[in-house]
Amino acid sequence: MSASRLLARSATALSLALLTQFAPAASAAPAAAPVAQDAANVANTAAVSYRTVKVDGVNIFYREAGPKNAPTLLLLHGFPTSSQMFRxxxxxxxxxxxxxxxxxxxxxQSDMPSMSSYTYSFDNLAATIDKFTTAVGVNRYALYVQDYGAPVGYRLAAAHPERVTAIVVQNGNAYDEGLDNEFWQPIKAYWADKSEANAxxxxxxxALEATKWQYLEGARNPQRVSPDAWTVDQAYLDRPGNGAIQLELLHSYGTNPPHYPAWQAYFRKYQPPMLIAWGKNDKIFPPAGAHPYLRDLPKAELHLLDTGHFALEEDSAAIGALMRDFLGRHVKR
Incomplete structure (x- = not known):
């Protein structure tokens, strides 16, 4: 179903639900009741709960929605944002x-333990999220990975291939070609030499200017990107000590490319169903990082969208429609 038809259907269901609620009982159309009930079910399942669970002494915040007996989607965010990118x-x-x-x-909203009490590395982030899935009772899931979510999610998938039902990739890298651009040059220099000068x-x-740039650069219509997004992200970045954490993780990102061959071998061996929905105007992870997935996963579905790094800001409806179609074909109860 296309994004426009999906939105039209939702609007129709909502309108009928309102008419059913406020119209006199005698004039209510008999056919409206099932549609109104369907709209009520959608509203109930789409309601998001905001929860926290403790993992190794660290409070991990998470958003949860939908029926717990349905197939699980594990959404893994990127830098410098949080689960708010999926709102x-x-x-x-x-x-x-x-x-x-x-x-x-x-x-x-998760805890921000000090660097002396928590190791801020991609290995450890993946270990924490792995334990998080156990803590919330999830042992099988489809992954949505973006930016930092890719190296976290691919560590999970390579370690537990039996748990992963499908993968949705949105501007998340697993190939050297995806890092061969100007943005990564000073970061690669920091990997090679963790000096104060490179830091x-x-x-x-x-800083705020860079956070805002990540949201607006490549957007086809920047006026449709909510400033709330970068304002919220920046508030978390500006917490005392968070800047040092981000530098530590930028350095740790250098541990990811050595894993690429193993992740690619996982793709080739297990052939997980993959949907690639990629903001083609991204200056951080350009489309050069999207196409190589097809070498190892020839049945992967690739869609280049006319937007930037945070594609969900402009194209959540389009990506949602692509996911419903893709997951409906590949992920069953």
Whole structure:
């Protein structure tokens, strides 16, 4: 179903529900009751709960929606955001799927333990999210990975291939070609030499101007991107000590490319169903990182969208429609 038809159907259901609620009982159309009930069910399942669970002493915040007996979608966010990046997508999926979106330690509403008490590395973020899935009773899921979510999610998938039912990739890298651009040059220099001089070149990445740039660069209509998104992200980045955490993770990102061959081998061996919905105007993860997936997963479905790094800001409806079609064909109860 296209995004426009999906939205039209939702609007029709809502209108009929309102007419049924306020019209006199004698004049209510008999056919409206099932549609109104359907609308009520969608509204109930799409309602998001905001929860916290403790993992190794760290409070992990997560958003949860949808029936718990439905197939689970695990949504993994990128930098510098949190599960708030999925705020528009979750209601589009929660009538059919059990949707869970956690915040990593140091992000969003999760705890931000000190660097002396928590190791901020991609290995450890993945270990925490792995334990998180156990804590919330999820042992099988489809993954949605974006930006930092890709190296976290691919660690989970490679370690537990039997748990992953499908993968949705949105501007998340697993190939060297995806890092061969100007944005990554100062970061690669920091991987090679963790000096103060190289760190100083990266500190602007956690400033408001850079956060706003990540949302607006490549957007086809910047006026449709809510300023609430980068304002919320920046509030978390500006917490005392968070800048040092972000630098540590930027350095740890250098541990991801050595894993690429193993992740690619996982793709080739297990052939997980994959939907690639990629903002083609992204200056951080350009389309050069999207196409190589097809080498290892020739049945993967690739869609290049006319938007930027945070594609959900402009195209949540389109991505939601693509996901409903894709998941409906590949993920069963």
């Amino acid at each position: 528009n997508l979750i209601p589009l999926l929660a009538d059919k799927y059990h949707v869970i979106a956690p915040d990593y330690p140091g992000y969003g 100083a070149k990266l500190r602007p990445l956690v």
